[in-house]
Amino acid sequence: MSEYILELKKISKSFSGVEVLHEVSFALRPGEVHALLGENGAGKSTLVKIITGVHQPDKGEILLNGEHVHFHDARESRQAGIAAIYQELSLFPDLDVAENIFAGRQPVTLGGRVDWRKLYSEAGKLLESLGVKLDLKQKARTLSIAQQQMVEIARAFSINAQILIMDEPTSSLTLHEVDDLFRLVRRLRAEGTAIIFISHRLDELFSLADRVTVLRDGSYVDTREIKDVTRDDLIRMMVGRTITNLFPKQDVQAGDVALRVQDLTRAGSFYNVGFELRRGEILGLAGLVGAGRTNVARAIFGVEPPTAGRLEVEGREVSITSPQQAIELGLAYVPEDRQLHGLIPAMSLTPNISLPTLYQHARAGWLQDKSERRSAYEAALQMEVRANNIWQFARELSGGNQQKVVLAKWLSTNPRILILDEPTRGIDVGTKAAVHALMSKLAAEGMAILMISSELPEILGMSDRIIVMREGHVTAHFSRAEATQEKIISAATQNVTIGMTQ
Amino acid sequence: MTVQNPPAIRRSIARNGWLWTLIRFREAGIGLFILILVIAVTLRAPSFLTIDNFEDILLNISILTIVALAQTMVIITHGIDLSVSSMIGLVAMMVAFVVKQNPEMPVIFSVLLGMALGSVLGTFNGLIITFGKVPPIIATLGTLSIYRGLVFFYSQGTWINSFELPANFKALSKGTPLGLPNMVIIAILVAIVVYYFLNYTRTGRDIYAVGSNPDAAQFAGIRKQRITFLVYMISGLLSGLAAVLWASRFESAQTNTALGFELQTVAASVVGGVSISGGVGTVTGVLLGALLLGIIQNSLTLIRISPFWQLAAQGLLILIAVISDKWILSRVERTKK
Numbered sequence A: 001m002s003e004y005i006l007e008l009k010k011i012s013k014s015f016s017g018v019e020v021l022h023e024v025s026f027a028l029r030p031g032e033v034h035a036l037l038g039e040n041g042a043g044k045s046t047l048v049k050i051i052t053g054v055h056q057p058d059k060g061e062i063l064l065n066g067e068h069v070h071f072h073d074a075r076e077s078r079q080a081g082i083a084a085i086y087q088e089l090s091l092f093p094d095l096d097v098a099e100n101i102f103a104g105r106q107p108v109t110l111g112g113r114v115d116w117r118k119l120y121s122e123a124g125k126l127l128e129s130l131g132v133k134l135d136l137k138q139k140a141r142t143l144s145i146a147q148q149q150m151v152e153i154a155r156a157f158s159i160n161a162q163i164l165i166m167d168e169p170t171s172s173l174t175l176h177e178v179d180d181l182f183r184l185v186r187r188l189r190a191e192g193t194a195i196i197f198i199s200h201r202l203d204e205l206f207s208l209a210d211r212v213t214v215l216r217d218g219s220y221v222d223t224r225e226i227k228d229v230t231r232d233d234l235i236r237m238m239v240g241r242t243i244t245n246l247f248p249k250q251d252v253q254a255g256d257v258a259l260r261v262q263d264l265t266r267a268g269s270f271y272n273v274g275f276e277l278r279r280g281e282i283l284g285l286a287g288l289v290g291a292g293r294t295n296v297a298r299a300i301f302g303v304e305p306p307t308a309g310r311l312e313v314e315g316r317e318v319s320i321t322s323p324q325q326a327i328e329l330g331l332a333y334v335p336e337d338r339q340l341h342g343l344i345p346a347m348s349l350t351p352n353i354s355l356p357t358l359y360q361h362a363r364a365g366w367l368q369d370k371s372e373r374r375s376a377y378e379a380a381l382q383m384e385v386r387a388n389n390i391w392q393f394a395r396e397l398s399g400g401n402q403q404k405v406v407l408a409k410w411l412s413t414n415p416r417i418l419i420l421d422e423p424t425r426g427i428d429v430g431t432k433a434a435v436h437a438l439m440s441k442l443a444a445e446g447m448a449i450l451m452i453s454s455e456l457p458e459i460l461g462m463s464d465r466i467i468v469m470r471e472g473h474v475t476a477h478f479s480r481a482e483a484t485q486e487k488i489i490s491a492a493t494q495n496v497t498i499g500m501t502q
Numbered sequence B: 001m002t003v004q005n006p007p008a009i010r011r012s013i014a015r016n017g018w019l020w021t022l023i024r025f026r027e028a029g030i031g032l033f034i035l036i037l038v039i040a041v042t043l044r045a046p047s048f049l050t051i052d053n054f055e056d057i058l059l060n061i062s063i064l065t066i067v068a069l070a071q072t073m074v075i076i077t078h079g080i081d082l083s084v085s086s087m088i089g090l091v092a093m094m095v096a097f098v099v100k101q102n103p104e105m106p107v108i109f110s111v112l113l114g115m116a117l118g119s120v121l122g123t124f125n126g127l128i129i130t131f132g133k134v135p136p137i138i139a140t141l142g143t144l145s146i147y148r149g150l151v152f153f154y155s156q157g158t159w160i161n162s163f164e165l166p167a168n169f170k171a172l173s174k175g176t177p178l179g180l181p182n183m184v185i186i187a188i189l190v191a192i193v194v195y196y197f198l199n200y201t202r203t204g205r206d207i208y209a210v211g212s213n214p215d216a217a218q219f220a221g222i223r224k225q226r227i228t229f230l231v232y233m234i235s236g237l238l239s240g241l242a243a244v245l246w247a248s249r250f251e252s253a254q255t256n257t258a259l260g261f262e263l264q265t266v267a268a269s270v271v272g273g274v275s276i277s278g279g280v281g282t283v284t285g286v287l288l289g290a291l292l293l294g295i296i297q298n299s300l301t302l303i304r305i306s307p308f309w310q311l312a313a314q315g316l317l318i319l320i321a322v323i324s325d326k327w328i329l330s331r332v333e334r335t336k337k
Helices: A044-051 A074-079 A097-102 A116-130 A145-157 A175-190 A202-208 A231-239 A293-300 A323-328 A338-342 A349-361 A369-382 A399-411 A429-444 A456-462 A485-493 B007-014 B018-024 B028-044 B051-076 B084-101 B107-130 B136-155 B167-174 B182-200 B202-212 B214-219 B224-250 B261-271 B283-302 B307-336
Strands: A006-015 A018-028 A033-037 A059-064 A067-069 A082-085 A163-167 A194-198 A211-216 A219-225 A257-266 A270-278 A282-287 A308-313 A316-318 A331-334 A417-421 A448-452 A465-470 A473-479
Touching: A006 A044, A018 A044, A018 A059, A033 A044, A033 A202, A033 A231, A044 A082, A044 A163, A044 A194, A074 A082, A082 A145, A097 A116, A097 A145, A116 A145, A145 A163, A145 A175, A175 A194, A175 A202, A202 A231, A211 A231, A219 A231, A231 A429, A257 A293, A257 A448, A270 A293, A270 A308, A270 A448, A270 A465, A270 A473, A282 A293, A282 A429, A282 A456, A282 A485, A293 A331, A293 A417, A293 A448, A323 A331, A331 A399, A338 A399, A349 A369, A349 A399, A369 A399, A399 A429, A429 A448, A429 A456, A448 A456, A456 A485, A465 A485, A473 A485, B028 B283, B028 B307, B051 B084, B051 B182, B051 B202, B051 B224, B051 B261, B051 B283, B084 B107, B084 B136, B084 B224, B084 B261, B107 B136, B107 B167, B107 B224, B167 B182, B167 B224, B182 B202, B182 B224, B182 B283, B202 B214, B202 B224, B214 B224, B261 B283, B261 B307, B283 B307
Parallel strands: A018 A219, A033 A194, A033 A211, A082 A163, A163 A194, A282 A448, A282 A465, A331 A417, A417 A448
Antiparallel strands: A006 A018, A006 A059, A059 A067, A211 A219, A257 A270, A257 A308, A308 A316, A465 A473
């Protein structure tokens, strides 16, 4: 019996000629939480899919409990006791919560008939043990992203695996949900389960992981005991350089009011929201997932027009009923869900970037290829999008690079007011720093930025002023100087009993 | 780990009256439309609401129901099988030929032969789609022509007529030893089997999973290719069964048998609430969809719509049914929120 429950030796994998993993080794002990760290595109998700048999390695070997294994699909790895939460939410929108948990392995009677009663009762017990309150018969389509993530977690836990892989399980959970999840992970570890944990939130790794393996550009960098490394060490290992200033927001003299929102209401999602946003300013909009922040942004941008209230853009009262109109008024909105609202995954970079400015590249109604390509190329270059060429499909890019494409797209409209919804969710430290630097530069050039974020360090580090929402209402305003984590959390959670921890 | 259920959802869960239960059924809209149509037609033509007439409608929609159920399984995986009509034409011709040559053969053999031949054709579709990686609409558009072409090749352009077929074969569809015509009973049996298959077997549930989110299905260890292959094979098998019934009912096999029928099967599925984007669809819905198509066809004649107008009126009613269904559904969704 070897020391390791799972060993990967010199794994290499290429997709259509591009090597995404190069001789990566990785060893997992029973009863440890082993963090896998690396920038987007470093190959973590591919490594996970090789372990679970979704992809097969081109070279290298996998040992499970000291024996060679070769998984052809996820079913075989699951039977060997490996469960995974993948980075992409992977639920079945048309199936209900309970069936999503047991998809592909529904309990059956001796005769092979699906035992629905048992399925619902087991799903109910499972969610209860996880402390999650969800309607078992609700279709996954109607769940919020946080709820969907809970279902994914429940599914992985239901397998009673000896190895549990969690790829960014916390990216859309609120702080107290993360706490509860960590409690469960620690309990599993105590029971001897080996856990591979992937997260971009370094704080989480320090509080949860035992060891950490770092990948960079598809290659193995190092494996260390977490207690022997510092945050700066990890960042250096990940990016191969030192990032000194994660939040480079410069102080800018705020200019004229670019956007004034008064008593903005959309019945059912938010009420009497009011704020001013000045040129050169970054206004942070904080709150829990589901507090109505995104709805406010969507209302301002004309996606879901408000039912009451006033909007002023650069001193003029306006009523925005469509995104086209918002774009004409100089607004841009970078949505929270890149895959769903930000990108057209099956198109190449060029049309993705030129989409909102298509008319500028047309002469007498005919699209001028060259002008479209040139401006897309320049925008991609400016944003340092890491792609093979501008013909690459958007869906083939890593998360951080996708976000850069979305930003490039909206910046090409030359907006004066930029709304960013979770601008750095799920993207790596290096890209994150680049996005933050860009925001700071844009603000310095006079752009007015409204930033929605669930990450408190980002809110505190990047905002000139902060407003906090809870259950559809604005509950607090802070200046940069007076804001603290505790104040924001308390404003975001008043009357809600949760553990206030960070 | 408390995920907050938005208060509105809690409120709707509290709404538990029988009316709400009924309306929340996905099929409520189409059921309502059928009811209105039945009442309206009965007012114009009282002969509509008679047992004889309904037996006639059931007889007319039996074959449609069988093939629409197969089509539904394919559509749930986010595919489509346009070749069903040509499979029916080809199998009907081949089976009729064999029956003509062997008039003494027990009828059950012709049924089994039809299903076997259909399975082979369906398997071919499945291979092109899974191994050839051809999108279903293109693959089956191709075989739609190929199979129809084979009908001409096989029959050399000739028909097999009523007098060439033995009586027991002709009685297969229309005989009523159990009170209802055999064909209706066979359609009901197929519906029961498909219902059980889709709702109570893992494979059946996998069909929904694959259509709802193919990538997630792969992550969940579902063998996507196998499921895809299987639905096209089943589609061939049920088309083969339908072919035998068709030849028996119309007492002939012609080169143009079932020409254009594929669109009716798609219509019955879609009217019955099967989502063309996959993942959604119920047997009850498809039965109602086929019933609605049958009632429309039957009633247009009864209320003496000119035959020149019937096809257009049929299409119009189908559109009205789908639109009103969507409308009702969106109202229900809204009250749920």
